[in-house]
Amino acid sequence: MKRERDWSESVLNVFVGLVLVFLALPTLAVIPMSFNSAELLVFPPPGYSTRWFATFFQRSEWYGAAINSLIVALLTTAVATIVGTAASMALARSRFRLKGAVAVVFLLPMMVPAIVTGVALYRSYAVWGLAGTIPGLVLAHTIVALPFVVINVSAVLNRMDWRMEQAALSLGASHLQAFLRVTLPIIKPGVMAGALFAFLTSFDEVVVALFMTGVDTVTLPVQMWAGIRFEINPVVAAVSVMLVGLSVFVFTVYALLRRSQP
Amino acid sequence: MAATRAAGFTRPRAELLVLPGLLMIVALFLYPLVSLVGISVYEKGDWTLRHYQRLIDVPAYVRVLQRTLIMGAATAFLCLLLGYPLAYRIATTSGRARAALIAGILVPFWTSLLVRTYGWMVMLNPQGILNKALISTGLLDSPLILINNTTGVLIGMTQIMLPYMVLPIVAVMVRLDPALMRAARILGAGPVRAFLRIYLPLTLPGIMAGVLLVFTISLGFFVIPALLGGTRDILLAQLVEVNINSTLNWGLAAALSTLLVVTTLLLYAIAHRYFRVSALWGDIR
Numbered sequence: 001m002k003r004e005r006d007w008s009e010s011v012l013n014v015f016v017g018l019v020l021v022f023l024a025l026p027t028l029a030v031i032p033m034s035f036n037s038a039e040l041l042v043f044p045p046p047g048y049s050t051r052w053f054a055t056f057f058q059r060s061e062w063y064g065a066a067i068n069s070l071i072v073a074l075l076t077t078a079v080a081t082i083v084g085t086a087a088s089m090a091l092a093r094s095r096f097r098l099k100g101a102v103a104v105v106f107l108l109p110m111m112v113p114a115i116v117t118g119v120a121l122y123r124s125y126a127v128w129g130l131a132g133t134i135p136g137l138v139l140a141h142t143i144v145a146l147p148f149v150v151i152n153v154s155a156v157l158n159r160m161d162w163r164m165e166q167a168a169l170s171l172g173a174s175h176l177q178a179f180l181r182v183t184l185p186i187i188k189p190g191v192m193a194g195a196l197f198a199f200l201t202s203f204d205e206v207v208v209a210l211f212m213t214g215v216d217t218v219t220l221p222v223q224m225w226a227g228i229r230f231e232i233n234p235v236v237a238a239v240s241v242m243l244v245g246l247s248v249f250v251f252t253v254y255a256l257l258r259r260s261q262p
Numbered sequence: 263m264a265a266t267r268a269a270g271f272t273r274p275r276a277e278l279l280v281l282p283g284l285l286m287i288v289a290l291f292l293y294p295l296v297s298l299v300g301i302s303v304y305e306k307g308d309w310t311l312r313h314y315q316r317l318i319d320v321p322a323y324v325r326v327l328q329r330t331l332i333m334g335a336a337t338a339f340l341c342l343l344l345g346y347p348l349a350y351r352i353a354t355t356s357g358r359a360r361a362a363l364i365a366g367i368l369v370p371f372w373t374s375l376l377v378r379t380y381g382w383m384v385m386l387n388p389q390g391i392l393n394k395a396l397i398s399t400g401l402l403d404s405p406l407i408l409i410n411n412t413t414g415v416l417i418g419m420t421q422i423m424l425p426y427m428v429l430p431i432v433a434v435m436v437r438l439d440p441a442l443m444r445a446a447r448i449l450g451a452g453p454v455r456a457f458l459r460i461y462l463p464l465t466l467p468g469i470m471a472g473v474l475l476v477f478t479i480s481l482g483f484f485v486i487p488a489l490l491g492g493t494r495d496i497l498l499a500q501l502v503e504v505n506i507n508s509t510l511n512w513g514l515a516a517a518l519s520t521l522l523v524v525t526t527l528l529l530y531a532i533a534h535r536y537f538r539v540s541a542l543w544g545d546i547r
Contacts, residue, residue: 008453012347012350012351013351015347016347016348016351016363019344019345019347019348019424020348020363020366022344022421023366023367023370023421023424024366024369024370025381025382025385025421026370026377026378026379026380026381026382026384026385026418026421027369027370027373027377027378027381028381029381029382029384029385029391030377030380030381030384032391033384040389044394083282083283083286084283086279086280086282086283087279087280087282087283087284089276089279090276090277090278090279090280091280093276094275094276094277096277102280102284105284105287105288105292106283106284106287108287108291108292109287109291111526111527111530112295112523112526112527113479113481113482113483113484113499113522113523113526114482114484115482115484115499115502115503115519115522116295116298116482116502116519116522116523117291117295119298119502119506119515119516119519120291120294120295120297120298120519121290121291121294122506123294123297123298123512124293124294124297125294139286139290140290142286143286143287143290143291146283146286146287150283200372204374204375204376206375206376206485207484207485221374221376224376224380225376225485228376228379228380228383228489229488229489236380237380237384240374240376240377240380240381243373243374243377244373244374244377247369247372247373247374248369250372251365251368251369251372254372255365
């Protein structure tokens with residue numbers, strides 16, 4: 001029986017290893033292509049160069065799109081984190097009628113498919129003069145990012161010991177002081193995780209952005225979309241490698257934050 | 263002074279803090295959504311179901327809806343096939359190995375969808391890494407067509423959706439008592455029988471949640487079928503986009519969107535009975 005078990009364990013491990021390779025493959029595949037010296041997606045590359053990275057930093061349609069994405073993602077993160085943390089506080093510490101329904105409303109933007117959100121928002125925001133503008137895209141992305149903030153902050157708040165805050169209040173702290181000096185430091189890992197999710201959600205978001213961006217407000221994913229769908233532009237590979245680096249960095253920060261949670 | 267404050271004034275309308283976010287979602291999301299649903303049933307001052315009627319009457323549209331359902335189901339099946347053993351390995355491992363396995367799932371999960379889709383285009387195209395490798399080793403004479411068709415879409419969707427299958431199943435598996443399997447073996451069941459009669463049924467809630475989640479999210483996929491699929495076999499989300507950007511048929515696009523949203527929310531509600539869906543985005547440990 002021992003031997004039979006070892007055998008099935010090895011089969012399982014090999015299978016799991018193959019699944020992990022399958023998961024990593026598309027991410028790894030972009031690395032050799034980004035250092036490709038040719039204009040086409042040929043493998044193996046005829047030679048290696050960093051020309052596509054250079055092109056990225058020389059062409060305004062590429063670095064300009066990255067700057068737009070950064071602006072939108074940072075503004076989205078700021079608004080979504082503040083508004084989402086406030087809402088999570090309200091949901092965690094008060095009881096009011098329809099609270100369950102309100103909590104579901106905060107999760108809806110995550111559940112509605114992006115294509116529907118894109119179409120619906122595009123139609124209304126166009127009427128309001130917001131379509132194709134940076135503020136319009138920030139508002140749209142804030143909506144999409146809010147559920148991620150609420151989920152992460154609520155997860156910490158639900159484990160929080162509220163007596164800490166009560167102690168601060170009974171010792172004479174104002175509500176703002178108690179929040180800033182006691183509650184916020186305790187829930188900080190959740191707030192930071194929510195902010196990271198919000199940033200990545202906005203920075204990588206393509207479907208809603210396809211509808212919401214105009215000629216002057218193209219974001220990096222929209223520019224990549226054009227570079228993939230309508231031509232085979234090798235700059236996309238260079239951008240991809242930089243984005244993978246960003247994801248690994250963000251994941252590491254997230255993992256460290258999770259470790260520091262109570 | 264401090265005492266009266268603590269007794270009478272501990273919770274100064276904390277619920278008001280929900281308002282900024284709630285107002286944003288209602289005005290900037292729900293209102294646009296409801297008005298989109300509105301134009302699917304209300305036209306030129308009159309109520310109508312003609313857009314929905316067309317979805318049933320026009321064979322091309324019926325085929326798109328069927329194909330969308332089939333692709334969702336196929337993706338869910340493939341994810342279960344690849345995801346269940348992976349989930350089992352994660353649930354039965356601890357320490358560094360477990361952390362590495364989880365990172366192996368979460369890093370791709372956190373990588374841009376476009377990057378991964380582009381990666382598949384690089385991997386799978388006729389001059390791509392996979393075909394070149396298979397031909398140079400003599401396993402193939404001519405390249406396999408793995409892109410711009412259903413195979414490409416399935417490969418891409420399975421890779422993207424796999425974490426949504428694995429994480430709920432792991433959540434159920436780690437709560438199982440290993441003594442149950444030992445008891446079954448001691449009482450004479452073989453490994454296959456113990457698995458089929460004890461382990462599999464007990465992990466069924468995780469499987470249900472995973473399958474429902476993957477199926478549901480797959481129904482709305484746009485980027486992957488648009489980039490890895492062919493031009494003939496489009497899915498629901500692409501039909502929405504075509505009707506807005508090419509044929510300017512807002513009524514039909516609105517009807518398709520309504521159908522998609524209603525189906526999606528219903529399926530989420532069912533999945534939620536098996537698994538707290540929100541845990542996927544930040545509450546897993």
